Amino acid sequence: MRLSRGLECECAGGAACPDGAANGTCLTQPGGYCFVAVEEVLDENGYIVLDRSAGCLPPDESGFMQCKSAQVPHQHPKGIECCSDRDLCNQRLSPLLPAPPAGPDDAGPALRPPAAGSPAALLAAALCVALLAALGACLLLLRRRRAGKRPPSPPAPRAPTLADASSGSGSGLPLLVQRTVAKQIQMVESVGKGRYGEVWLARWRGEKVAVKVFFTTEEASWFRETEIYQTVLMRHENILGFIAADIKGTGSWTQMLLITDYHENGSLHDYLQTVVLDAHALMTMAYSVVSGLAHLHMDIFGTSGKPAIAHRDIKSKNILVKRDGQCAIADFGLAVRYVAERNEVDIAPNTRVGTRRYMAPEVLAERLDGANFEAFKTADMYSLGLVLWEMCRRCATGDKAQHVEAYALPYHEFVPPDPSFEDMHAVVVAKGIRPPVPARWRASEPLATLAALMAECWHANPPVRLTALRVKKTLARYNTETTVKLV
Known part of the structure; x- marks a missing residue:
């Protein structure tokens, strides 16, 4: 039976909790739902990890995240589950990720390796031998030229920072890094709403950033703004600094994000x-x-x-x-x-x-x-x-x-x-x-x-x-x- 005050739900994950707190709780509006969502993301070192978020959903689909199958609790799409039968009901939910794509063995005979005795296999073997011989000769020549000297060690890989977004052509961070940034954002609080969506104060690697979350009906605005910001030589001290853009979702809820510099004085x-x-x-x-x-x-x-x-x-x-x-x-x-x-x-x-x-x-x-x-x-x-x-x-x-x-x-x-x-x-x-x-x-x-x-x-x-x-x-x-x- 629904509580007139709304459901109390487990709240975990910066994108799901109103104040960014982990392992807390949130209270839905009357008629709302609790949810759990999981997805594979890249951590700051580039490894795939499982990201779990939980929180509250409003009774309609205009909230920050959407669960379009919430009316049928036992028929959710993979990646997200919702419930509404009792307080903290989402603590028992364990949504499944979508099945991985078919492997090479399922791709049909066209993708199988050539037979060991075929001309293609013989040619590949010959090329490998020639490549190994050339590599050995290069290494021997390099060792003689160094004459005992050892070059300095290369610098350790450096994680991207906000300073990287303002370098070069001024079109934000590299595209692959942008997607990593978007998944590491921790939402803090909503600071404004407009006809296009909502603006949040967020943190990335301890620094304040602004995250513009577009309504699903404003996809054209998100695409155009992202396109304009990524124009070469666009960056200027009197144009809002662009950091990254990405689309997040599991198939049942979607977020179109635009991440920029944050200015506390507002508009x-x-x-x-x-x-x-x-x-x-x-x-x-x-x-x-x-x-x-x-x-x-x-x-x-x-x-x-x-x-x-x-x-x-x-x-x-x-x-x-x-x-x-x-x-x-x-x-x-x-x-x-x-x-x-x-x-x-x-x-x-x-x-x-x-x-x-x-x-x-x-x-x-x-x-x-x-x-x-x-x-x-x-x-x-x-x-x-x-x-x-x-x-x-x-x-x-x-x-x-x-x-x-x-x-x-x-x-x-x-x-x-x-x-x-x-x-x-x-x-x-x-x-x-x-x-x-x-x-x-x-x-x-x-x-x-x-x-x-x-x-x-x-x-x-x-x-x-x-x-x-x-x-x-x-x-x-x-x-x-x-x-x-x-x-």
Whole structure:
């Protein structure tokens, strides 16, 4: 009989326990299930070991892990079992792994070795003898040349670290290592949810990382974001650092994981609600955001070049604040690339269309030319102008730094909290309204400089808008001139 309070289940394994604790217990929602799952994984030394996890499942299939056969406790797929008859019932479960693939003896006569007297066998034997003779000659020659000297011992194999992800081309750890990393992740706590899935704080080899777990309906977003992050020369200090990506599952539940750097300050949207900026902090943030966008928009030619990329969902929630006050652009599930060799725009097959509040007028009016890559870049610049507006509201001015506006989203006074496509079209396109610029901004630097830039970024005519590189150069020149004046 089900308990109205929900089941108490054994909880083991970092991916199964809400707080990452081992050998503990968890409490399901009423109608939930207890589960045990096993799978073969690679440990940090590359050996195959059996990984067991146990925990709680919600009554529906929208939880962190899914057990689609939970309604029939004695007919589970191999690798996972569920139960719901009593507390701690999953302690007695012992799911089986899928049977190993057929061996060479079952593959049929085509895979059997040749007979001992066949021409193929004689040729193989002759080649082995010749190879052994050549190897012996090489060893003898090498021994004579060394003349008693012994070379230094090779260094011991080193386990991969997060530093390895930032080396080389900047596309994360090697693919084989990525799969090992994903299986060694220990989940700690959920730090955010969105329409794509859930973000967790996790640990890998004692270091904090962020794990983005995608809903099963967002496979296209996971695939596109992984593809963009692994682009050669993608890494930049103002683009969220990518570590690894993997898909985990036993056939009845699946996790699509994206592992990145972790920034404890969270998104720019959350940060600005509680923090008031001074002029220096404002310019640091603004310059870092536009630097990341300029790198994204830039195409680098050469054999290992980088294609131009447009983000298509620039907003304060997709920008993270780093510990040093700089920002990093994240969430590339909607990004598009320009393939210069074929003069084509590589658009991902994704049903998401961006965030309505930040959509450019030509997107709201459905006039954006999808075959013209520059159109996507200018749409990004419109969204950037709105993000700069959000930052400027939180920058204090005056001798006592008492003049500052409360945090607000763009167009907050013109549209509902969750505006429809029609709401935004009526304000941005039909009426041509843009977020208001307070008088104090025009009377104080650097707000006056940023106010002029954002007005050019959100211009109604896309070709008139500034490029990311132009905005970056303007802010760099302003910072240089300000430094000279202070000296």
